[in-house]
Structure formats: C-alpha cells, structure tokens
Amino acid sequence: MVQSLPTRAQVKEEETWNLKDLFATEEAYEQALKTVGKEATEFANAYKGTIQDAASALNALDEYRKLYEQLIPIGTYASLAASVDQTDDQAQMRDSKFSSMAAKISSQTSFLMSELSELSLEVLQDASAQSEDYAVLLKDIIKKKPYQLHPEVEKTLAAFSSTFEAPYSLYNTTKLVDMEFPDFKVNNENYPLSYVSFEGSWESNPDTAKRRAAFNAFSAKLRDYQHTTAKTYDMHLQMEKTTSDLRGYPSVIDYLLMEQDVDRSMYNRQIDVIMKELAPHMRKYAKLLQKIHQLDEMTFADLKIPVDPSYEPTVTIEESKKYIDDALAIMGKDYTDMVDRAYSERWIDFAQNTGKSTGAFCASPYGNHSYILISWTGSMEDVFVLAHELGHAGHFYNAYKHQSVFNGDASMYFIEAPSTMNEMLMANHLLKNSDDPRFKRWVLSSIISRTYYHNFVTHLLEAAYQRKVYEIIDKGGNVNATILNELKRGVLEEFWGEDVIINDGAELTWMRQPHYYMGLYPYTYSAGLTISTEMTKRVLKEGKPAVDDWLTVLQAGGSKNPAELAQMAGIDITTDKPLRDTIAYIGELIDQIEKLTEEIG
Known part of the structure; x- marks a missing residue:
C-alpha cells in the first residue's frame, strides 16, 4: 500500500x-x-x-x-x-x-x-x-x-x-504546492494519492481496479487546475513568440532550434518517422499487454503495466550500486570511480x-x-533511472575535465545520448547474465516499457503535440485548456489508433511535464536514444575501441555540434538510417517478448 x-x-x-x-x-x-x-x-x-x-x-x-x-x-x-x-x-x-x-x-x-x-x-x-x-x-x-x-x-x-522564467515557477507552484490529491477508494478502502505515488507506483500497479481508479482520481485533480496551467503555458509561449519576432526569426521553432545547433529537417524527421513507423510496433506491444493481463479493453491508463508484475525485483539503494557498477564496468575504472563517489559523497x-x-x-x-x-x-525501474542520470553525470564529468565553461555543454539534441546509453548497458548486462526465460522477458520488457517507452513514446508524443502548439503560436494564435486537450488527445489517438482506448483524463497528460518550458526538449530524448542505441551495438560488438571512441565523444562536450559528435562515434544522424535501425530494433525486442511469453505459457 x-x-x-x-x-x-x-x-x-x-x-x-x-x-x-x-x-x-x-x-x-x-x-x-x-x-x-x-x-x-x-x-x-x-x-x-x-x-x-x-x-x-x-x-x-x-x-x-x-x-x-x-x-x-x-x-x-x-x-x-x-x-x-x-x-x-x-x-x-x-x-x-x-x-x-x-x-x-x-x-x-x-x-x-x-x-x-x-x-x-x-x-x-x-x-x-x-x-x-x-x-x-x-x-x-x-x-x-x-x-x-x-x-x-x-x-x-x-x-x-x-520575469521570463516566471511561468515555469508558477507551473511548479501549481503542480507541487497547490495541487493536493484526495485519497481514492476501491472496494470501500481508501488509498493515498500524490504526484510521486501516481507516477512511481499507481500508474503501473497490476491491480486493474486500483490502477484505473488512481488514474481517474489523478485526472480529476489535474482537471481542476487545467485552466490555470494552460494560461501559465500560454504566457510562456507568447513570451517566446515576442522574442522570436523581435529578433527576426522566421518562426518560434527556428528560434528554439538555433540553440540546439541542428536544422529543422532533423527535428521534423525525428517526429514524423517515429509517429508513423514506431506506432505499429507499440500497438502490438499494447495488445500483448492486454492479452497477458486478460483486460476487457486496453486503455491509456493501462499502458504502464509491467509484462510480469509478480517478477519485479525490489532493490535497496545499496544493492543498486552493485548493479550499476557491474553494468557500467565496461566504461572503465575512471567512470565507475565517479559512480562510487556519487554514492559515498x-x-x-x-x-x-x-x-x-x-x-x-x-x-x-x-x-x-x-x-x-x-x-x-x-523498484528495479529506479536502478534504470539512476543509471540514466549517472550517464548525464558521467558526460559532464568527462566534458568539464577537457573543456572550458563555454565549450562544456553539448547541444540539447545530443544531451540524452550518454544517459540512455547507460540504460542500454544496464539492460544488456542483465540479459547477458541469465538464461531464465522469465528473467529475460522481464529485462526485455523493461527496455521497452521504460527506456524506449519513456524516450521514444512519452516524450516523442509530447514533441508531436508541442510542434502542433507552436504551429498555432507561429500563426499569431493563443492556446487554452480546451485547445491543448484537443491537440493532446489527437496525437494520442493518431499514435495508438484503434488498439488503445484514449480514456477521459489522457488528454490532460500535457499538464504533467515541465519540458514544455525548456524549449524543444521533448524530441531530443528520442534523438539521444537513437545515437545511444547505435553506439551500444558498437560497444557490445567491439568492446574497448568503441568505448574509447565514446569517451572521446563525451570529453568533446559542446566543442562540436550534434552531427559532428555522432560522426565521431561512427553514426551519421544527417540520414534517417540510425533512426530506422533503432525502430527496427524496438520491433525485434517486442517480437522476442512475444516469443518468450508463448514459451513461458
């Protein structure tokens, strides 16, 4: 409880x-x-x-x-x-x-x-x-x-x-101070609810009645604040539009992409290709979840259920250190020493x-x-999240040792590559050390439901929605809760098709993410994971030479643009090949999960 x-x-x-x-x-x-x-x-x-x-x-x-x-x-x-x-x-x-x-x-x-x-x-x-x-x-x-x-x-x-930062502060105050969630009731028993407990526990709870009741209660509270949150967001958007116009940029999107040192084709490709080509794989995964859990229908509120909830290992903080040390040992002693310091200091x-x-x-x-x-x-999910954040730490640890303060920070387009790389190394380490089909299925489903779902679905759908918002703003328009809800629901329905019911409350998902106050951040998660997926394949195949290349990339910090950094790692992100290869890889993982499910029975 x-x-x-x-x-x-x-x-x-x-x-x-x-x-x-x-x-x-x-x-x-x-x-x-x-x-x-x-x-x-x-x-x-x-x-x-x-x-x-x-x-x-x-x-x-x-x-x-x-x-x-x-x-x-x-x-x-x-x-x-x-x-x-x-x-x-x-x-x-x-x-x-x-x-x-x-x-x-x-x-x-x-x-x-x-x-x-x-x-x-x-x-x-x-x-x-x-x-x-x-x-x-x-x-x-x-x-x-x-x-x-x-x-x-x-x-x-x-x-x-x-003053320009005020909308983000106001968003956080609304979300984290003013919003108090009531208990929700299932079978005459009350359960406490908060932002942290919903996203950390209830959203993925295997008990369908509790999970859906928590989703409904959580959504009801978000709905109470939708107009304030939408007004706050519109204020932020109008300030970006005014700044963009004053400076003479052709659009807000071009203004925001300037900071990332990437062109518009790379931005659009990431959204368009994933919306179209990843969707069939993820719908297949959703139907597999429905079959495993014998659900009457597959709704948006059910998408975060684990494939095998009874197999979810629990992990203490101390145990997480060994998992992460073992998984990242391939990165070398200097890197794992940094990880150890993160715990001890x-x-x-x-x-x-x-x-x-x-x-x-x-x-x-x-x-x-x-x-x-x-x-x-x-939960084991926390270990993946911590490995992810330690990937950021490892990136800046290496970059700041070799670059000045003005050359240290890589473009936002590249920033999620070192973090998601660590998630991939964690998953592959776990897979390599077991022949148990149930454990293998758990690891593979963790890669899909956490690493790829988070970066290639959750944040990518945010990006597709965000682009629609900026198209309105670029035409001189404003947004309110009704418009934002319609846009979000439309994106969700386009991606999930008829395989997932987009239930009431799903359209309010735009209220949950702070990323909209950070420029064109959401799409960069999938961009980073595209690079790290390709790099992980190299590391697992070649070992130390590939690791050395990757450490050199990390040490370069922001001294090169994203395409140049990826090129140093042997990846050409100016074409759609790495992205299509990554989507194909996700499809292969889902096929393996389906096969193991049949094997386990």
Whole structure:
C-alpha cells in the first residue's frame, strides 16, 4: 500500500544530497552572492565600451568567464535547495532572490555580447582562432549576429530574464504546492494519492481496479487546475513568440532550434518517422499487454503495466550500486570511480518527501560534481533511472575535465545520448547474465516499457503535440485548456489508433511535464536514444575501441555540434538510417517478448 509522504525534515540525512559541497554555510552562500554582485558592477565599469579588436575581446572574455564561473555554484545551490521542497518558504525566497540578482547581472553584462556582435566577422574569426576556450561562444555570436538587437534593447531583455522564467515557477507552484490529491477508494478502502505515488507506483500497479481508479482520481485533480496551467503555458509561449519576432526569426521553432545547433529537417524527421513507423510496433506491444493481463479493453491508463508484475525485483539503494557498477564496468575504472563517489559523497537525493520535484534530473555545475534528484521507491525501474542520470553525470564529468565553461555543454539534441546509453548497458548486462526465460522477458520488457517507452513514446508524443502548439503560436494564435486537450488527445489517438482506448483524463497528460518550458526538449530524448542505441551495438560488438571512441565523444562536450559528435562515434544522424535501425530494433525486442511469453505459457 502507498503511504503518505513524510516532510523534508523527517527524511534520513544519508538519503539526501550534500549541498555543503557547494557552500558549507548559509553565510558563505550570502557572501558569495554579495561578492558576485559587486564584481559584476566592477566588470561593467571596467570593460563597457572597450571592445574594439580581437585582443580586447579576449581580455574582456577572460574577466567575464571568472564572473560566470562564480555565478554557477550560487545558482545551483539556490535551485537545488528549492527543488527538494517546494513548501520550504526560505528555499523558495532564496531561489527567487537569486533569480532577481542574476537578471540584474545579466542586464549589467549584456553589453559584452552586444559589443562582440558589433565586431566584424574577420575580427571575431581572428579572436576565435587565438583562443580555443572561446571558439564555441564566438561561433555562436557569429551565427546569431543577424538576430542581435540594439544594445539597450538587449540590456532591457536581460533585465527581464527572471520575469521570463516566471511561468515555469508558477507551473511548479501549481503542480507541487497547490495541487493536493484526495485519497481514492476501491472496494470501500481508501488509498493515498500524490504526484510521486501516481507516477512511481499507481500508474503501473497490476491491480486493474486500483490502477484505473488512481488514474481517474489523478485526472480529476489535474482537471481542476487545467485552466490555470494552460494560461501559465500560454504566457510562456507568447513570451517566446515576442522574442522570436523581435529578433527576426522566421518562426518560434527556428528560434528554439538555433540553440540546439541542428536544422529543422532533423527535428521534423525525428517526429514524423517515429509517429508513423514506431506506432505499429507499440500497438502490438499494447495488445500483448492486454492479452497477458486478460483486460476487457486496453486503455491509456493501462499502458504502464509491467509484462510480469509478480517478477519485479525490489532493490535497496545499496544493492543498486552493485548493479550499476557491474553494468557500467565496461566504461572503465575512471567512470565507475565517479559512480562510487556519487554514492559515498552524497551526490544523490534519494528521499521521498512532500514538495519534492517529480521525476528525476541531474544538475552539473561547472567546477563541481553533479547532483542527482530521484525519489527512490525500491523498484528495479529506479536502478534504470539512476543509471540514466549517472550517464548525464558521467558526460559532464568527462566534458568539464577537457573543456572550458563555454565549450562544456553539448547541444540539447545530443544531451540524452550518454544517459540512455547507460540504460542500454544496464539492460544488456542483465540479459547477458541469465538464461531464465522469465528473467529475460522481464529485462526485455523493461527496455521497452521504460527506456524506449519513456524516450521514444512519452516524450516523442509530447514533441508531436508541442510542434502542433507552436504551429498555432507561429500563426499569431493563443492556446487554452480546451485547445491543448484537443491537440493532446489527437496525437494520442493518431499514435495508438484503434488498439488503445484514449480514456477521459489522457488528454490532460500535457499538464504533467515541465519540458514544455525548456524549449524543444521533448524530441531530443528520442534523438539521444537513437545515437545511444547505435553506439551500444558498437560497444557490445567491439568492446574497448568503441568505448574509447565514446569517451572521446563525451570529453568533446559542446566543442562540436550534434552531427559532428555522432560522426565521431561512427553514426551519421544527417540520414534517417540510425533512426530506422533503432525502430527496427524496438520491433525485434517486442517480437522476442512475444516469443518468450508463448514459451513461458
């Protein structure tokens, strides 16, 4: 039975992350905030109006880098403290105070990018040739030169940056603070419900009556907040549209893709090919679930049931370490040493508590180690999720050792490749170490229901829906709850066809994801997993040479664009071959699950 969640103060310290690695005391944090504010003013006074040539540009960038590197741990500390407890007023106020300070600093220092943009192409290329540390930043400035506004306009926009982040904060407040879920009833017995318990437990509960009742109760509460959440989202969209128009981009999609360093054909291909070619495989999987569980009908609320729920191993936090160490041993000692440190040095926040952000994420501040948020339920799924987040940690651990702060972060298009790679290594390690058909079926179904469902279905359907939203916004339109519900339902019906009943409440799924406030993020999950699927095949076939190639890719960070990074790994993502190969591979896995089901009987 799912229990009500404890408060943050009631959880064990060893299950929380140690933010003291960023700042030992609150006083140290406050002092750092004060110091960086003072130094930002000094920087502006010293360098504004001085950037005339390559030498003065590099001189200013050197000083700006010091300031930027000071801001990173301050912002990370404020954000992470708030993310584990949205009900903590002090943490929320600290985060808000930092956002205001960051907006002020951004406004003060906006002259730097404006003055750099006004330099000639030859001077920018000269500066780039002289300093590898700033090559990516300067290339970005050259690319965005046509879209740069008057320095005073840039300064004003920067001053409003914390206001532009307000819709996302409002979304989180609505979702994690104001939304309280009532108990739901099955056979005269009450069961507690929360965001975490629904997504971590009830959504995949093998008891059909409880699972569907939980879905209905969860959806009913979402429906109470649909209009507020839609208005919040529309506010975010209109700000993106205004910025895109001001800068002269042909569309919001083009504006958002500019940050990812990929062209529109790569974006559209990922959505169109999967919507059309993966759908038949996933419908087959849905029908298999219906047959195994002898369901009267297959509904949207049933799609997360495990193939074999009675076989789901439970895993302690300590046991998860051995699973992950063994699975990732192929990556080499330096990599697994990092994993061990993540456990021993408390990089990971395992606790379940009220007010904690849902899902999981990895924050990697430059100059420090990563921090991973997860709500540990003890299911094997958690091990896959943690391996995924440690993939992000491993990526930044390698990149930041070899790249400057401006070259360290890879494009969002590539960002999910190292994380999903770890999930694939975990699954293949488990498969290799057993001949039991039931265990093999459990592992294969885990790959489908978790790794691929999450990245190639859940997030891809978000992406297909998101593209429809931006098509409305690009035509000058607005959205409300009715429109968003219709769009989401339409995408779900298109993908699942007549094989899955899209029951009431499924259309509200758009309310559950924070990704819509992060640009064109959802489609990149499937892009990353396409790369990691192909790379995993290489690693399993070739061993160390392929691993060495992959580590070199991780170390490159953001010094190359996604197509170049994939090329270093021997994968050509400028064609549809890797994507079609991955979809075929998913089909093969589902065929194997079906065959093993018949064998097990």
